[in-house]
Amino acid sequence: MEKELGLILFLVLLLCHKGNTESQTSCPYKCHCFTPVQVLCADERMASLPRNMSSQVKDFIIMTSSLMYLFPHTLKESPQLTKLIFLNNALQSINSQAFEHLAELQELEISGNPWLEHLFMGTFSKQGNLTKLLLNFNRLKTVLPGMFDSLKQLETLQMKGNIISDLPTFLFLNLHSLRVLDLSQNKLEGVKKEMFSGLARLEVLKMNYNLISNLASDTFHNISQLTELHLEGNKISELADNIFFVLTKLKVLNLRGNLLTTFSNKVFGFKATNLKELNLKGNRLTELTSLSSFTSLTDLILSSNQLSTLPEDIFRNVTALENLDLSENQLTLLPERIFNDLFIIKAIHLQKNNLSMVDAKLFEDQDFIQQLYLSDNQLETLPPGLLDSFVIQHTVRLHGNPWKCDCHMWYLHDWVLRNSQDIEMLDRMLCKSPGFLRGRPVISVDRDQLVCRLSKDKMHDLSSCSLQASRDTVTINCNVDQCSPLTVKVQFQGDDGSIKEHILKNELEHFQCSNEATTESPIE
Template sequence: MDKESGLILFLVLLLCHKGNTQSHNSCPYTCQCFTSVQILCADERMTSLPMNTSRQVKDFIVIKSAVAYLFPRTLEESPQLAKLIFLNNALRSVNSQAFEHLTELQELEISGNPWLEHLYLGTFSKQGNLTKLLLNFNRFKTVLPGMFDSLKQLETLQLKGNIISDLPPFLLLNLHNLRVLDLSQNKLEDVKGETFSGPTRLEILKINNNLISNLTSDTFHNISQLIELHLEGNKISKLVDNIFFVLTELKVLNLRGNLLTTFSDKVFGFEASNLKELNLKGNRLTELSSLSSLTSLTDLILCSNELSDLPEDLFRNVTALENVDLSENQLTLLPATIFNDLFRIKAIHLHKNNLSKVDAKLFEDQVLIQQLYLSDNQLETLPLGLLDPFVLQHTVRLHGNPWKCDCHMWYLHDWVLRNNQDVEMVDRMFCASPSFLRRRPVVSIDKDQLVCQVSKDDTPDLSSCSLQLSNDTVIINCKVDKCSPLTVKVQFQEDDRNVTEHILKNEPQCSNETMIEIPVQ
């Protein structure tokens, strides 16, 4: 735990036990005894540990004290301790024999000591029963070879928030039961394969927020049972082929915040069928190859990269996919069949790209979708039927696009009106054109206002029509070939951009000439 969360945890602990705090004759002065087996000492004036601790105590917690040194005999009268926690103290030195008598210890934390720069070899030599060791947010610059050799039952090892720049080879050789390793927020520059030799049952490995710049296929040698691998916040710019090949049980791979520009489809080898979550957010990816070997993948995070296009077969065989995040890239178009056969998808995030159009059948297989974010793109309209396949309650975001509110928007306009409860921030979905509708919310516009301006190429033959102006009256005289109804709309835009519209309908009269007189306002 970090400084803040650790302090909060113990404050909560204090509150929870406030009503149950017991007064024991053996409770040390300035400390609190919640029960006969649990002591908390939190006194900023305390410079040494109390010596009159009961032999019944199992959990001994010291936070925010002025204790600076742990000597060989400091804890010799408490061999029964199972949990010992030093959090946010002023420790400067821990003698190599300070814990020699604590052979029953199962959990040990020495965290949040800004002046503690190293531990001596042999410090944990008698802790064969230790399962959890937390050494976070100190000032450790290195870890000595053999430091953890005696901890054969250790399951959790945390060294985050130090300034460790190098790890010795075979550091974890004897940690066969290790499940969680956290080396985040250090200054590691390289990690060699020998470092992780030994812990074959490792489940979670965190090496985030360091300065690791490269990984090799040997890096993960002998930790084939790894379930989670966290490499976020480093400087990894390249992934060699088959680097994750041995990690056949891997379910979560987090590479967020590195410097990757691309990687081969051979990175995962052919044994990556158990991977369920792949996080590549915040890299520099410009291209991707097929992810077809990730047949169990459910969550794919590719946001905040530099992708401008995607291969058509990117998700081939990735039929378990449920959530895909492609937001905050530079995508301009998507292959029409890119989401084909992905029937389990629940969320597709495409916001903050440069999409100018999408294919009408892009989401035809996503009947179970619950989230579709298309906001903040360059879309002017959506094709007929695009949103019709969705059968479940869903959330759609469409704001932040330059919607063109003309006759081509009839489908989207109708859909938004019918499903406005499903459109988030629908009041921020504005028309960008034509000018007389600019900045108007789409939901505030009548369908009759969605008209298309006739371009020169589309202008019908009006040679049979004539215009005459008489005072304040415009006379339109058109000859028609057959009896047919005729509707004429005239719109007047005033200086304040207010628009008044006049609609005149002519019922068939079966004469070969129809004259309509429109008064000019």
């Protein structure tokens, strides 16, 4: 995918600069010259590099060609190059002296060559000014010790998408200026602390989608300046206490797609004040303990795990949190005050859990929420007042629940009618019961249809209603469910057979009823 995106990017660049192309006599055959200093050669039939390139050229890009080999002195006539890119070619071998004359080179990329398996010692020995080296999506199996020793100015090194299974212990020892290291999508099986010796200025480390299963407790001690650490897609099942203790400047920690069953702030030794993003999606988490030291955390992703319960104080002190994703877990119940400290939260994702009920005060302090996803749970109704605290434009998802469209749904029904423009996939918010409303969109149901049927037990109670007569007054006294819209009809039949009917309805406002309403009141 990244190779395709690179191709598209250069083609767009080609089109944008087409009007500035130099005359064909001054531009190498089968190439395009955007400016006197920029040349792009992209021809599937090109098997060797052009030799008539201007000495003014600084940026040279070769892509989608049939170029298989880089020989010694191939680029001897272009010592002025500062940027050299080989993208999606057919390279199989690069001679160790191919770049010998390119001492001014600052950026070098050799990516997307599916037959390139090895690099020889000394390949980069003359590139002391190089700041960026990209070796992505080749077929590299090994990297030789000392391969990068001469690259003392290197700031970015990428070797993602290869099949490297092991790295020499002190491979990066001399890379004192390195800030970004990407080893993702390889086959690394372990990480040794010596591997990062010398990387005093490293800020971003990506080692995602390898086969890493263990990390030594002092793995990161030599890279204390790290601001981003990407370890997603590995086989890490446990993190030792204090393993990230020295990473006091870390802002992004991505542990997505590992085998962790538990997580707590002990991995930072309770000191993670600068952490902004924590991604634990797709692990096997069954337990979370305190996260209270993550006082700067803004994004927390806990989706696709096996969480069934959460401690009430799990987010205590995490007051900077803006985005919380708890979707695709096994949550059945949430403590009433679990979100109590999240005053500036913008998004809470709870979809695809097993929630059957939520407390009326669950979102009481979340005035600025913009996204609330409660879809695909087991909710039959929502308690009165649950959604009333939101004061700004918001997006809500409620579909995929077995909504029970009876009198207990008056609050939610009224809220849906008032806020229909804020509810996504409203046509999929369907009644599950009662039978005569099954499959109907909630918004299409009239409020008068939201009735609670009297049970057999209640009918038995009605059979014991008392009648009291006093002179010309008859009083009927029955105990009924407070939330039942019961209708009492009294009929008077005259001597001539005519009937006069009087009707009394037990109509109460929806705020008087809730899921727990069991109080009975007399009808007289």
